[in-house]
Amino acid sequence: MGLTPAPVSAWFLAWVSLAPLWFLLFSLPLRRKDRQEEDIFKRHDFQESFILGFVWGCGYHGLALSWITGVHPMTWMGVPWLASLAIALFCWFFITFWGAILVGVWSMGMTWINLHLKIKWLRVLMGVALWCGLESLWSQGDLWWTSLSYTQSPHNLLILQLGQLSGSSTITASIVAVNGLFAEILLAGLNNKFVNYQKTFALLSLPIAIIFILHLTGFFLYNRPLVKTPNTAIKVGLIQGNIPNQIKLYPQGWKKAIEGYTKGYKALADEKVDIILTPETALPFFWKDIVNFSSFYRAILDKKVPTWLGAFGQQGTSFTNSLFTVTGTGTLFSRYDKVKLVPLGEYIPFEEILGGFINRLSPLDAHLARGKSDQIFDTPFGRAIVGICYESAFSEHFRRQAALGGEFIITASNNAHYSQTMPAQHHAQDVMRAVETDRWAARATNTGYSAIVDPKGRTLWISDINTYEIHSDIIYRQQTKTLYVTWGDWLTKIVVILAITIGLVNGFMIRNH
Known part of the structure; x- marks a missing residue:
């Protein structure tokens, strides 16, 4: 994911780069041989999940934000060379760790959801809601730059058009959802739910189709004519x-x-x-x-x-x-x-x-x-x-x-x-x-x-x-108003409300089972 923004600008990698973390978070309990091992896993799952998310976050935010070290040297401002290096590294590590902690929190949240959710495929909706909710909270502060959405700018103009609907969260939600679907299909295969490779391939076509539909929607928005009057x-x-x-x-x-x-x-x-x-x-x-x-x-x-x-x-x-x-x-x-x-x-x-x-x-x-x-x-x-x-x-x-x-x-x-x-x-x-x-x-x-x-x-x-x-x-x-300008980030609110509602229904079903 760290290769998606400049200078590499490999924006297409964003659509698969979160899937490995998603897969790792949920594949370990599926590999346990007996109940005792699974119980041992449950006692350590939140710690392990946080570490996985934190390491992924360091990779993404650390690489994407490596330009911060460019403030060194500041000797021209009267800062000693070693102090300048220390300031540059401190800024880089501090802001990287701030973003990485949020990914760690997301990973812990997804682990908790996995332990309590009866219908595992609903993890995709939960993952989108949690990630968008955390990004929304993160953007209220000042240490904010590396939203998943900006990985697509300025090269993938079709997907950027979705920002007219609910701002950057529309793009972030799309990226998380597609990655989640890829990971869930592979997890289902690991759990022996696939009987043949044909079915696996058929299911993998689902996130690919969603990517196509998202870009097709962007194409429609992109091709609406601009009004330019003298x-x-x-x-x-x-x-x-x-x-x-x-x-x-x-x-x-x-x-x-x-x-x-x-x-x-x-x-x-x-x-x-x-x-x-x-x-x-x-x-x-x-x-x-x-x-x-x-x-x-x-x-x-x-x-x-x-x-x-x-x-x-x-x-x-x-x-x-x-x-x-x-x-x-x-x-x-x-x-x-x-x-x-x-x-x-x-x-x-x-x-x-x-x-x-x-x-x-x-x-x-x-x-x-x-x-x-x-x-x-x-x-x-x-x-x-x-x-x-x-x-x-x-x-x-x-x-x-x-x-x-x-x-x-x-x-x-x-x-x-x-x-x-x-x-x-x-x-x-x-x-x-x-x-x-x-x-x-x-x-x-x-x-x-x-x-x-x-x-x-x-x-x-x-x-x-x-x-x-x-x-x-x-x-x-121009005086036009997009859905985002009119209603703000309504998408995050809706998916968070849906996730909470599903969580409450799921808890009620467990208590009454």
Whole structure:
């Protein structure tokens, strides 16, 4: 499963990669020779199940998130080389173990279900409900990135269309269900329920048929025509400043940023764009300092083209990671403050426990004020759906803004401190958000990948990595509402309710047997 996202992008492996864990969880008791051995197994099954799930989770999350180690070395920030290595490894292990623990919990839950469920084939429904429920809970926190659903993005566009129905959980549920069916068929064969290979092959065709039906449904959604009218068009200019993090927060980087973004702004203004989008903290200053000292601000007054500018905002005595709408007259029209902060980068999770350890390792101040979760972002071209960097992983964040009238997506990011794997996975997240909300998306990043994505998830333009680029393109405002935007993640709620109902009925049947 760890090979399914970038850099390998073997997305098709996701449809069989969970089946081995499923098979191992339930095959051991079937191999026991006598009741005594089975009883011994039952006394240790939860421990063994957790270990199996945890190891599988380490393989998946650890490999998929290995790009986190790219933060090392941080010597340019004044962090000693060994301390930098320790921070990078700690972040990688901590976030990997967080995801692996959830798989371990799922495995323990499935073992408990197996011990009490009379109809074993219902384990598929139970497995889907438990996995989707855990992912839903997981996404409410900040340590969230590697949902099973993102393994299909951006390459399997047909299956991504299912995100319009109930968000990413639709895709996750499909993957878990297919894997579960493959495993259950093999388990039935191991339990001597098959009399011949013909019957085995016939049953194996069931999950294959389901895969086909799911993609056929996606094909139908994918081929619905896009409506593009001139009165909804916005000509957006993108600037990819390519400011290495090694100099970004120092005078050399400040000078390069002001010069690069001013040059790009003027060039795009001459192309008659309607508005210009810059990356996350493109100008790493407070707004008042940009007004007073920046040639970029003077260019706005000269060219009179609005811009979405990434910079720092102030919130009392703290500062925020913000995106500002600046009109052609140089006034602030609107402001959005980043809500989902990067754990261990912009704030310290479980600070009471980990704060002292992190502060001993690093001289960095990992504190930033969090924006309000109910923000809306109005612009001269309609209401926008905004995501700053890490927020791209949180589908509910985008759904809420779409439900409140957001007509297009703009995201601003800075992935300069990571390898190409992270920007590729980040782009995959934004592709999913465009499909789920049925919105056009414009992405501006510091070093790549900047992009234009249509509501079908097609990448119409994408930048190179680690290059300075400007680009202009057309996106369109849309007011449609997908089932997901209207009802949220209804699928998880339904399968969880079904699973609980079946569990209660099953318990009643056992008590009255």
